[in-house]
Amino acid sequence: MHLLITGAAGFIGSALTRALRTAGHTVTAVDDLSVESPRARPDGLQVRDVRSLTPHDLDGADTVVHLAAHKSVPASFLTDAFEHNTAADAHLIRAFARSTARRLLLASSCEVYGQHAGPLPETAARAPRSPYATGKAATEHLAEVYRPLLGPGRQIAVARLFNTFGPDEGADAVVPAFLDAAADDGELTMEGDGGQARDLTHIDDMTAMLTRILARRDLLPIVNCGSGRACTILELARSVIRVAGGGRVRRVPARPNEIRSFTADTTLFADVYGLLPHRPLAAALADTLRQRRPQHCTSTGAPR
Ligand SMILES: NC(=O)c1ccc[n+]([C@@H]2O[C@H](COP(=O)([O-])OP(=O)(O)OC[C@H]3O[C@@H](n4cnc5c(N)ncnc54)[C@H](O)[C@@H]3O)[C@@H](O)[C@H]2O)c1
Incomplete structure (x- = not known):
């Protein structure tokens, strides 16, 4: 596969880029480095903002994996994270819709669920309680708006990530x-x-879940990724x-x-993508x- 990964210098993006390249896939890595980190940058990293990507940049990718975001929940009350994330998400969804890339996988968050009791199935109502979570919920909704407009075989999917360490x-x-x-x-x-x-997933297990999703031809519209x-x-x-x-x-x-x-209800993931034991x-x-x-x-x- 040829994949384009945004946020590829980030915690999850760099691990996913490494795992996919090791498995023999071609990855175009994009990150604007707006989140500083001592982490090694992926080889060939394109240092650019998601908002500068054109449909042409996405053409030919089998899958675009969108991980780029400013992810701190507390900081989102004080900064422009909501505007930053939703502008990037909306721009990328629009660019994807006008490109020839086949699939777009968006990283959402368990934060979209808000306050519920017990394990959270994907059908639980979205009730975000922070600007960060509200942005993720808006992006999920935008994906739902674009999904029926895509041509045959083209997909927008959402992975709701739980806490990863x-x-x-x-x-x-x-x-x-x-x-x-x-x-x-x-x-x-x-x-x-x-x-x-909290539902805590080791990065190797999260990477395994994401690569398992990407290995499938048809993606679930929304799936929980947690332990x-x-x-x-x-x-x-x-x-x-x-x-x-x-x-x-x-x-x-x-x-x-x-x-x-x-806490993630992982039934849907296990039923469709297969059970993945967590460490x-x-x-x-x-x-x-x-x-x-x-x-x-x-x-x-x-x-x-
Ligand atoms: N880590 C978790 O526990 C967790 C849980 C739920 C959801 N998520 C989501 O998963 C994704 C990846 O999280 P992470 O932990 O790797 O975060 P991270 O902060 O380590 O990485 C995010 C990367 O995105 C880049 N970035 C931000 N805005 C950008 C833009 N406009 N253009 C290009 N690059 C940009 C940053 O420079 C950073 O390297 C995020 O969307 C986050 O909201 C993460």
Whole structure:
């Protein structure tokens, strides 16, 4: 396949680009580097804004995978992330519709669900509670508007990603922040009572889910990508402390408007794309720690 990936220098985009190239696919990597990172850039990266892509740039791609975004939920209340993301998403959907590329896969987020109880099937109502999530919901809706207008064989699909972690993730996200603090035998800052449930997927498992989707000829219009298991932030903190052999929890006030629970219902993914077992959380955390802080671990991965 020839794929064009936006956000290809990002946490998920760089891992997906690597995995697809290793599997022998041709990937055109695009990123404007508006999110700084020490991560290695993919070879041949085109440094450009999604909003500069023309239909001609997409012509000939079997699939365009759109991961580029400014993804911080709290920051989206204070910055122009909503305008930035929705402008890029709308521009890319329009360019795709006028191109000869066959498929467009859009990265959405569990944040579009908002506050619900229990595992979230794709049919749960969208109820976004942040500018970031509202932008993702608007993009999903725009995809629904364009979908029936595309010619035969052409598709726009949405993957709703749940929380993904791994060694290359930005240090401000909860898993790396906890791992770094615990490795330094410091304080793991926990907002609220720690009862917020999150569905945590290791980057290798997320990459496997996305490549499994891309390997199919026909894509589901919307599918959840997550592990299907819930872990509270307090359980995560305890697990990190066990894995790293240090650290303690410090509680700070809850974040206003934070969603209490995100757990993916993964039935649809398993039924259509096939079951993909996820690595046990403790083992995935230990691997992430070993890769982030090699000096902290023995060769077997145990903390020194
Ligand atoms: N990481 C997660 O847990 C998670 C969860 C749910 C959804 N998502 C979604 O998955 C996608 C990838 O997330 P990530 O964790 O890799 O984020 P990331 O911040 O690591 O990467 C995003 C990349 O997009 C680039 N970018 C932003 N705006 C751009 C633009 N207009 N043109 C070109 N490049 C641009 C940034 O420079 C960055 O390299 C995003 O759409 C995000 O909303 C991520």
